[in-house]
Amino acid sequence: MRTIILFICGFLLLPGISMAATTHKTTVTKVYNETFNPRQKEYPNHVGFNDLHIQAIRHLKPDTDDVNDPKLQTIVHHHCKAYDDGTLICMMFHSGMKDQDKPIGFEYIITGEQYASLDKAEQRYWHYHKTEIPRAHATLPDLTAEEAGPLLGPIGSTYGKVIYFQKPGDKLPLGEPYILVVQDLPKQD
Secondary structure, three states, rough: EEEOOOOOOEEEOHHHHHHEEEEEEEEEEEEOOOOOOOOOOOOHOOOOOOOOOEEEEEOOOOOOOOOOOOHOOOOEEEEEEEOOOOOEEEEEOOOOOOOOOOOOEEEEEEOHHHOOOOOOOHOOOEEHHHHHHOOOOOOOOOHHHHHHHHHHHHOOEEEEEEOOOOOOOOOOOOOEEEEEOHHHHOOOO
């Protein structure tokens, strides 16, 4: 946990005095998930989705069934927020993490126990990360190998559901959102 002290300078209008400078001391505590964000790295433009940054391919709907479709090789950045119930929600960006990049979808991640509670019809929309992490060449680019090592087991035991509300290249979200069934994508090395 890290504490940041902010000094806020303002002007107060007082009766009989035109303006008086005042200084207020405010303490703000930043709390990030210590497991998934051990260095407490902050991504100020992404409103709390600071706990884990994952990069992965095989997260865009290809234009063809060809294993060489370029969309299957496009890196999608996942910026995730961890919740106390064991779930994570990851905002997904296809173009990087510059100030004006907008999310195009999200991945909802649940535990194995939560997955087991779903009916069979719903389970088909979820992919098992132990299988998909190697296929997607997923990395944790903001962590050292030493920091990432302990996370691979817990992440591998989770399930993800990918939901898109915008296609890459569209300026606005057009049409209906859709679920990308990752395990149905053409298999690659």
